[in-house]
Structures are given as C-alpha cells and as structure tokens.
Amino acid sequence: MDVPTSAPPDSALDLLSRVFGYESFRGNQAAIIDRVAGGGDAVVLMPTGGGKSLCYQIPALLRPGTGIVVSPLIALMADQVAALEAVGIRAAYLNSTLEPYEAEAVEQQLLAGELDLLYMAPERLVLPRTLDLLSRARLALIAIDEAHCVSQWGHDFRPDYMGLSVLADAFPSVPRIALTATATRATHREMTERLRMEGAEHFVSSFDRPNIQYRITPKDRPREQLLRLIRSEHAGEAGIVYCLSRRSVEQTAEWLAARDIPALPYHAGLEARVRAEHQARFLREDGLVMVATIAFGMGIDKPDVRFVAHLDLPKSIEGYYQETGRAGRDGQPSTAWMAYGMQDVVNQRRFIDDSEGSDAFKRNARSHLDAMLALCETVTCRRVQLLGYFGQDSQACGNCDTCLSPPVTWDGTVAAQKILSAIIRLDREREQRFGSGQIIDVLLGKESERSTRSRHHELSVWGIGQELSEREWRSVLRQLTARGIVEAVGDYGVLVTGPQSGPVLRGEAKVELAEDRVPEPRQGRGRGSAGAAGGAGRARAAESLEEGQKEVFEALRAWRTSVAKEKQIPPYMVFSDATLVGVVEARPATTGALGTVSGVGAKKLAEYGEAILEVLGSAHAG
Structure with a gap:
C-alpha cells in the first residue's frame, strides 16, 4: 500500500478505519496485531467469521516488507487477492495456476518491495528455490493460515504443512502467526510443537457462533426434509449441502434442480475445470446451493451463506464445526441443519474398519465418531456440548433445537435390556447376527420369510417389544449405539452388544432416552439473531x-x-x-x-x- 514518505506512520486503528472501513477491533484482534506488528510470534484460535485475516493483514501493512501468507487454498487465492486489491492493498499469489512468465513477474514484484501480501501454498514455500527467493526479499511476517492442517490426528491433515517447521530456522527474525478456527486442546499443542512456535503468545477466542442455530433431526426421507428447510426458511438464499459420496452429491443436486432449487455439484471426481466453474458461480451469484463432499469449503470467504446442511453424518466434531462454520460469516442468523440415522453410524464405522490406517489411527477415528454421535444424541444444549469438546465452557444458548424445543425423556432401561437380550439370543441360540431391521422385527414379532426360515418365532424374545413402534425402536437403537451399549459392526452393520452393555443388562445402570423428534417445518430464533428464521430469504440482513x-x-x-x-x-x-x-x-x-x-x-x-x-x-x- 502506498503511503507518502512525509506522512506520519499509520496506526493499526488508522488502517482499520481507512482501508477496511471499520471503527473498532473485535475481541483479541488489537492484542494480536500489536504482538505481531511488534515482531512477536502468535498462535491464534478464532472462530470462522471472527476476523482472523485482519490479524496478519494489518501487521503486514504496518511493518516494512511483504507479508507471506501460507494457505492450502490454491483455488481461492485469486479471489483472496482480488478482495485485497479492492480495498487498495497490493497483493499477489504464487501457485501452480500461473504461467512461468507470470510467476516471474510476481517474484520481481516481491524483490522490488512492491507487494504488501503474497499468498503461496505450503508445498511451494518449502522448495529450496522458494526459500532462496524469500531470503533475498524483505519479509514483514509469515502467516500460516489453516494451521490445524499440520496435525496428523486432525480431520484435515496436509502432509505439506509438516515442512513448515523449516521457517523457524530459515527466518528466525521474521515474526510468524499461525491461525485456525478449528482446534481441540490436543491439536493446539501439536500445532504449536510441529510449527516450532513454543515461544509464541497464544490467543484463544471463544469458538461460539451465536448467530448459527444448530439443529439435528432423525432421517425421514432426508431430501424431502432438506427441501422443506430450503423452501420454508431459506428460499433464494445461498447454502451448502454436504453428502458423503460423489454419487449422492450428483443425485441430490439434480433432485433439487428438478424442484426449482438452483443447485450445483462439487466433488473431487469432477474435472478441475468444472469444479472451478461451479465454485466461481457459487461465490459470484446470489442464491445458489452447492451440494458437495468435504472436498469443498475450506477457506470459502462467502459471507452470506445462510445455511449448511448435512445429509450424512460427519466423521468428527472438528469437521462438523468447520463445515457448519461456513454459514453466517457476516454475523446474520443462519442455520446448521443435519439429518442422521442408524445407517450413517454403520457406514462411518465400516469406513474406519476398512481403512488402511494403523490401529492407533482407527482408535482415534472411532473416538472422533463417538464424540460426534454424542452431539447428535444429547438431550441438553448442543452448543454447550460442541464448545465443551473444544475445552470451552458455556451456558445453554437458547438457539439450538434442544434449547428451543427440549426433548422429552423417558426411562429406556427395559427397552435397552430387550434389545440386548434379542441380540444375545440370536447369537447364542441361532448362531446368527443381524442388522437393526431384523432385530426390530423379532422384538415386534413381525413375520417375514427370514424370520420363518430361521425359526425366530421360537425365541423367548419374539414379540416382547410390541409396546413401541418400529420408528421408536429405531430411535432407541440409534441412541444405544451412540452410548456404546450396542455396536454395529462389519460390512452389513450387524448388531452386537457394546462395551457399556454389562451394567445395563445387570440392572446396575439406568438408561435415560429421548423421545424421537418429529421433524418441524421451522424453528424460532434465539440469542444472537436479528429476527425470525423464515420467509422470502435473499436478504436476511434486512429483516431489521x-x-x-x-x-x-x-x-x-x-x-x-x-x-x-x-x-x-x-x-x-x-x-x-x-x-x-x-x-x-x-x-x-x-x-x-x-x-x-x-x-x-x-x-x-x-x-x-x-x-x-x-x-x-x-x-x-x-
């Protein structure tokens, strides 16, 4: 950014007002900027939409030289640079999308001191040629964005991030700032150690996003549920729908488009050209819905995404938090909605068991999944559970489904014992294992070709569960699985007794269950909102x-x-x-x-x- 040499030095607040148009800093921003502008290292944990980018952009403008920004988001660098140029900041990027002559021009700008910020991917930065280039330039700072990607046990591990530890030795006098919106305490420690930032000052903000309403509902024709959500609450608004498989992504996008919902697919199997086109349209057009796998979304800086929906269970709370965090970056009321069922649990456990990872990797993946299931099945505030996972205390929020419509609980101890008894009898007396459908058929005494062939009607547990409906039994099974009382194993999701089943069978533990939720067309808004959830959409910010x-x-x-x-x-x-x-x-x-x-x-x-x-x-x- 060009500043006349005769002018007094800018202050951080001057730049915030003159360049970005804001009058005051939020939260830890001022302290972080002061630390880095003064030459110190910083590790920053701040929620999406909390203003992380200002924490390195302003110090880069205050300090002599060019700020280097390490980012894994090659596909988004052009837009990030365009956004900076729009407010008068001299920015560029170096990545594989540039022609050799274009890259050379950027390098010359860097060496001439003509750039305020330069973006590059981690794999490029650690190349000897790049390190040599940077050693010949004047560097203001090095910002490592999405720093959680260095964690081997995290949900977004990028091997290239491991090489960034070289920066500590290569540029010992250049301040470094590592930033992320997603880190447990363990990931925070690992991030600090692997990036060799033990001497950094740490700034941990609350991960709470009060404008996001969290809702999780049992699956019951999930595409129809999604359509009701969009039409009743988010008509004409931008949203992201996450699906587990590429096939489901394409089918869901086609299904929505056939019902006059403008939707595009995005997954790693599409041609790079198509992915880039769809991403550009999502960013630049109003009211598009992107149906995607987790290949889409990191770093998407679109402030008016009004909803994020999951049609399949995420693998971890870290992934869920990061994906839902793409909603409502502008602070306006937004929805994080998910439909999940027993088959989701079966699928995720199968993926873990079939993976080529080590036993330690699989144990870690199972613990992540268990935490995700606990969030889905909690009868208390979802936000309290979510923030508690990241080691942060909070109070009931009044803006999640369990706060707005507290679930009715009942003593499900006997029901749990009946399910466990049916699983044990089938295994011991018939040497057979079945999935949830057949277990429920046995409890209901429901005749079928399989039941007749296997003489299930001769078992003592035949028909002992007729006090509950099939839907209610599915709810019970889902909750017992989330608590480790029942487990679904193998390719077909056969049910076995879980590690927490013993005390239940012996009558030593009471099992409190929630009545299954009836899908609701819409929810009211709680704290941190600007008004009601529904209506015509398109201009949620204008509701006031x-x-x-x-x-x-x-x-x-x-x-x-x-x-x-x-x-x-x-x-x-x-x-x-x-x-x-x-x-x-x-x-x-x-x-x-x-x-x-x-x-x-x-x-x-x-x-x-x-x-x-x-x-x-x-x-x-x-």
Missing part, C-alpha cells in the same frame, strides 16, 4: 429494516449485482449485505457521511460513493 427501507436495500443489492458482474467479482467484494443495511439505516446525503458507515473504506468510498448516493436518491425519490 422497515418496509420502505427494504425497497432501498433491494435497489442497492441490484446495483451491487450489476457492478460485480461488470468487474467479474463476487458481490460481497463490492459491499456485504451488512454494509448495505448500514447505508440504508444511515441514509447518507454526502460521501463524507457515507464514509462513516461500517465497511466503507477510503478506496471503496472513492470508487463507489457517488454511485451509491445516486441509487439512494433515485430510491427515495421513487
């Missing part, structure tokens, strides 16, 4: 506006869309919805007044100020 103001807001959105198309950038790079709401509420009559609105920095004011005032004038005149 009065009717006449909403028309002005929509006029500004239409103007923003035309500008974004002309510049071929995502609309949020022009202005966020939250900033447009601020403009409507402030109703500025001059560019000076417009410049006081949060999110309107100096460069954007100069570039768009007169146009915004013209839109406001036309809208108010109309």
Whole structure:
C-alpha cells in the first residue's frame, strides 16, 4: 500500500478505519496485531467469521516488507487477492495456476518491495528455490493460515504443512502467526510443537457462533426434509449441502434442480475445470446451493451463506464445526441443519474398519465418531456440548433445537435390556447376527420369510417389544449405539452388544432416552439473531429494516449485482449485505457521511460513493 514518505506512520486503528472501513477491533484482534506488528510470534484460535485475516493483514501493512501468507487454498487465492486489491492493498499469489512468465513477474514484484501480501501454498514455500527467493526479499511476517492442517490426528491433515517447521530456522527474525478456527486442546499443542512456535503468545477466542442455530433431526426421507428447510426458511438464499459420496452429491443436486432449487455439484471426481466453474458461480451469484463432499469449503470467504446442511453424518466434531462454520460469516442468523440415522453410524464405522490406517489411527477415528454421535444424541444444549469438546465452557444458548424445543425423556432401561437380550439370543441360540431391521422385527414379532426360515418365532424374545413402534425402536437403537451399549459392526452393520452393555443388562445402570423428534417445518430464533428464521430469504440482513427501507436495500443489492458482474467479482467484494443495511439505516446525503458507515473504506468510498448516493436518491425519490 502506498503511503507518502512525509506522512506520519499509520496506526493499526488508522488502517482499520481507512482501508477496511471499520471503527473498532473485535475481541483479541488489537492484542494480536500489536504482538505481531511488534515482531512477536502468535498462535491464534478464532472462530470462522471472527476476523482472523485482519490479524496478519494489518501487521503486514504496518511493518516494512511483504507479508507471506501460507494457505492450502490454491483455488481461492485469486479471489483472496482480488478482495485485497479492492480495498487498495497490493497483493499477489504464487501457485501452480500461473504461467512461468507470470510467476516471474510476481517474484520481481516481491524483490522490488512492491507487494504488501503474497499468498503461496505450503508445498511451494518449502522448495529450496522458494526459500532462496524469500531470503533475498524483505519479509514483514509469515502467516500460516489453516494451521490445524499440520496435525496428523486432525480431520484435515496436509502432509505439506509438516515442512513448515523449516521457517523457524530459515527466518528466525521474521515474526510468524499461525491461525485456525478449528482446534481441540490436543491439536493446539501439536500445532504449536510441529510449527516450532513454543515461544509464541497464544490467543484463544471463544469458538461460539451465536448467530448459527444448530439443529439435528432423525432421517425421514432426508431430501424431502432438506427441501422443506430450503423452501420454508431459506428460499433464494445461498447454502451448502454436504453428502458423503460423489454419487449422492450428483443425485441430490439434480433432485433439487428438478424442484426449482438452483443447485450445483462439487466433488473431487469432477474435472478441475468444472469444479472451478461451479465454485466461481457459487461465490459470484446470489442464491445458489452447492451440494458437495468435504472436498469443498475450506477457506470459502462467502459471507452470506445462510445455511449448511448435512445429509450424512460427519466423521468428527472438528469437521462438523468447520463445515457448519461456513454459514453466517457476516454475523446474520443462519442455520446448521443435519439429518442422521442408524445407517450413517454403520457406514462411518465400516469406513474406519476398512481403512488402511494403523490401529492407533482407527482408535482415534472411532473416538472422533463417538464424540460426534454424542452431539447428535444429547438431550441438553448442543452448543454447550460442541464448545465443551473444544475445552470451552458455556451456558445453554437458547438457539439450538434442544434449547428451543427440549426433548422429552423417558426411562429406556427395559427397552435397552430387550434389545440386548434379542441380540444375545440370536447369537447364542441361532448362531446368527443381524442388522437393526431384523432385530426390530423379532422384538415386534413381525413375520417375514427370514424370520420363518430361521425359526425366530421360537425365541423367548419374539414379540416382547410390541409396546413401541418400529420408528421408536429405531430411535432407541440409534441412541444405544451412540452410548456404546450396542455396536454395529462389519460390512452389513450387524448388531452386537457394546462395551457399556454389562451394567445395563445387570440392572446396575439406568438408561435415560429421548423421545424421537418429529421433524418441524421451522424453528424460532434465539440469542444472537436479528429476527425470525423464515420467509422470502435473499436478504436476511434486512429483516431489521422497515418496509420502505427494504425497497432501498433491494435497489442497492441490484446495483451491487450489476457492478460485480461488470468487474467479474463476487458481490460481497463490492459491499456485504451488512454494509448495505448500514447505508440504508444511515441514509447518507454526502460521501463524507457515507464514509462513516461500517465497511466503507477510503478506496471503496472513492470508487463507489457517488454511485451509491445516486441509487439512494433515485430510491427515495421513487
């Protein structure tokens, strides 16, 4: 960024206001910036949407030289650079998408001191040629984004991150900052050790995202459930739907599109060109739904994703938290919704058992899955359980399904004993093992070809569970599996008694179960929200506006869309919805007044100020 040599040095707050258009720092931002700008190392744990990028962008502007940003997100670097250039920051990237002559030009800019920030992938940074290049440049700092990727036991391990420990020796006088939004205490320790940042100051913010409403519901024709969610609460809004398999991704995207929901598929099996096109459309168009595997999403800086839905059970709470965290980066009310059932548990356990990992790897994967199941089946606040997994205490949130509609519990000890007895009798007396369907048939005394052939009607447990329906028994089985009282093993998910079954069978432990939830069309909003959940969608941020103001807001959105198309950038790079709401509420009559609105920095004011005032004038005149 060009600053006249005669001008006094910028302060962090000056840059925040003049460049980014914000008047004050949030949380630990100021302390982190002060630490890194002063030459110290920092390890930063901050939730998605908490403003992590400012923690290295502002120090890079304050210190002489170029800030190097290590990121695994090659596909997003161009957009990240474009967003910085939009506010007047000199930025570039070095990655495999550049032609040799383009890469050489960027290198010359670096050596000439013409860049404020330079992005590169970890595999490029640790190459001897790159280290030599950086040794000849003046470096302001080194930022390691998505630093949890260095953890071998984490959900997002990237082997190339292991090589970043070389930075400690190669650039001992250059401050380093490692940042992540997803880390348990164990991952935090491993991250610090592997990056050799033992001398760093640590800044751990609350992982709470109060604007996100967490909801988990039993599967009951999940695509239909998803469609109801979108139509009743998020019509016309951007969202991400996660599926376990590539086939499910494609089928779900087609199914939604056939029902007039604009949806695109994204998975690693698609051609790189198609993936890039779909990602670009998702970022730059309003109201698209991306149906994807976990190959999609890390680093997606789209602030107006209003919902993240899971049609299959995630492997871990870390993965779930990171994926749901892509909703509501702008702080507006958003939904994290998931449908899950017994088959999800069977599938995930099979994937673990069939994996080529070591026994230690499999034990770790099973513990991650067990924690995920506990979150799904909790009868207390989901947010308390979620944050507790990351070692953070909290209170009941009032903005998750278990708070808004507390589950009814009942004494399921006898029901648990009946299921365990049926599993044991089939194994001992018939030397047979079955999945959940046949176990439930035995408990209900339901005749079938398999039951008749195997003489199940002769067992003492035949028909002893007719007080519950098939749906209720499936709920019981799912909850018992989550608690380790029952286990589903093998390719076919046959049921066996689990490690926690003994005390239950002996009557030494009481089993408290929750009544299965009936899927609800929509939920009310709790704390941290700006209003009700449903309605026409498209402009969730505008719910606080009065009717006449909403028309002005929509006029500004239409103007923003035309500008974004002309510049071929995502609309949020022009202005966020939250900033447009601020403009409507402030109703500025001059560019000076417009410049006081949060999110309107100096460069954007100069570039768009007169146009915004013209839109406001036309809208108010109309």
